[in-house]
Amino acid sequence: MKKLLPLVLITTALLQACGSSNSKSTSVNPTTTTPTTVAEVHHIQPQDIPEYIETFKQQQAQLQLQFDGQQSAISFIDMSMENKFILAKYSAGVVRIGFDLEEEKPVSELIFMEGDASDPENFEATRILQGTAIEVTEDDDNYIYTGSAVDTQTQNSYPVRLVFNESLISGGASTLVVEGEQATISGTLGTQTYIDMQEMLNGQTITTLVFDSVDGSVNDAINMHTGRLIRQAGLTTLMPADGEAYSGGVDLFAAGVERKYQTGGKLGVHSWCCSAGKPANELGEDHEAHGAQLTYFREMMGAEKGPKFYFFTINAAPFDGVHIMSEAELSQYALVTD
Incomplete structure (x- = not known):
């Protein structure tokens, strides 16, 4: 990568x-x-x-989240070096992506928090889904997270696939x-x-x-x-x-x-x-x-x-x-x- x-x-x-x-x-x-x-x-x-910007745009075009068969773009919100995660907005809310910024390596963690993310500072989750059996692979510039997300209330499980690269940050x-x-x-x-x-x-x-x-x-x-x-x-x-x-x-x-x-x-x-x-x-x-x-x-x-x-x-x-x-x-x- x-x-x-x-x-x-x-x-x-x-x-x-x-x-x-x-x-x-x-x-x-x-x-x-x-x-x-x-x-x-x-x-x-x-x-x-110009070449730098073009490369960035190409990487941005590859960012995506597939949740239960539905595809969504993702965009950066915030990150934490200490707690090793990146927060990104998607169509239904916010996803927490496990990533060790100091070591520059992924952490096998995804947490989905659904709700209105138009104002991230005042975000309140209406539903939380915990990633399970998350695996991370690399493909050229991309980290690919795959696994399932389990609704913490209903225990229903949904397939997830997230493509992330440095352009998100x-x-x-x-x-x-x-x-x-x-x-x-x-x-x-x-x-x-x-x-x-x-x-x-x-x-x-x-x-x-x-x-x-x-x-x-x-x-x-x-x-x-x-x-x-x-x-x-x-x-x-x-x-x-x-x-x-x-x-x-x-x-x-x-x-x-x-x-x-x-x-x-x-x-x-x-x-x-x-x-x-x-x-x-x-x-x-x-x-x-x-x-x-x-x-x-x-x-x-x-x-x-x-x-x-x-x-x-x-x-x-x-x-x-x-x-x-x-x-x-x-x-x-x-x-x-x-």
């Missing part, structure tokens, strides 16, 4: 840390210096993006809502965010990107290129008083030609994990693992301010924590222009 999961794992822990605006802030006293020269680095070379679960020349972004950023952003900017006149509730990115490699789409389009980014953005969401906010902030909005930053077993804040400032992020922030904030802001973020909080930037810090590190 072709692996992009290492790119995903950089931000998996970040989503767990940043998914709530109730995370406590930590004090920050950065003592870092800015390197004078940094080579341009990309996790995905700009010229390779790396696509994210974000939404873009357009109203006039303003678009509002929310959810978890990923490859689908790039596709949606590109299509929106190609088809409509948008001047401002508003951040509703962005909990992070599951694919930093493409997320930085999503930021470049925002910059190339000349968009203003706006953090409203009731908005929040964490981790990769802050990266996208930084892409605005103008970056506006209303008191009360939350911009949360922290380190990422990991390179050679070490989180970013434990690597030397000249470590090559910083290359792609430094390239990005130099583009968005300038050769001096960009690296200063990046090194501030990775020292502000550990990868499994979050630091909500104060208004003084937003000004000090030039994240806000107005």
Whole structure:
């Protein structure tokens, strides 16, 4: 199976840390210096993006769930490294897919929770079916889960077959809502965010990107290129008083030609994990693992301010924590222009 999961794992822990605006802030006293020269680095070379997106779309087309003879598409909701599962939406509700994200291997577990999944945060199951005798095989890029699902109330059993590959995770679960020349972004950023952003900017006149509730990115490699789409389009980014953005969401906010902030909005930053077993804040400032992020922030904030802001973020909080930037810090590190 072709692996992009290492790119995903950089931000998996970040989503767990940043998914709530109730995370406590930590004090920050950065003592870092800015390197004078940094080579341009990309996790995905700009010229390779069309092929990358095409491969993603081909993988997405293979995602499916067959339940009692009925076929349904599946889409990402959330995941847990600690509890080793991925949550996905399907036509009748939510399916919990066993998967060890750290070891990059499947766990023979499926649990089906039927109900209205249009608002996953307030989901309530009306029926639960437990997977039994689940077997997992690999076929090229796909993991194939087969077995039965048993209704926990009636004990009726139904055949199930689920096809899953990495595109389920790396696509994210974000939404873009357009109203006039303003678009509002929310959810978890990923490859689908790039596709949606590109299509929106190609088809409509948008001047401002508003951040509703962005909990992070599951694919930093493409997320930085999503930021470049925002910059190339000349968009203003706006953090409203009731908005929040964490981790990769802050990266996208930084892409605005103008970056506006209303008191009360939350911009949360922290380190990422990991390179050679070490989180970013434990690597030397000249470590090559910083290359792609430094390239990005130099583009968005300038050769001096960009690296200063990046090194501030990775020292502000550990990868499994979050630091909500104060208004003084937003000004000090030039994240806000107005």
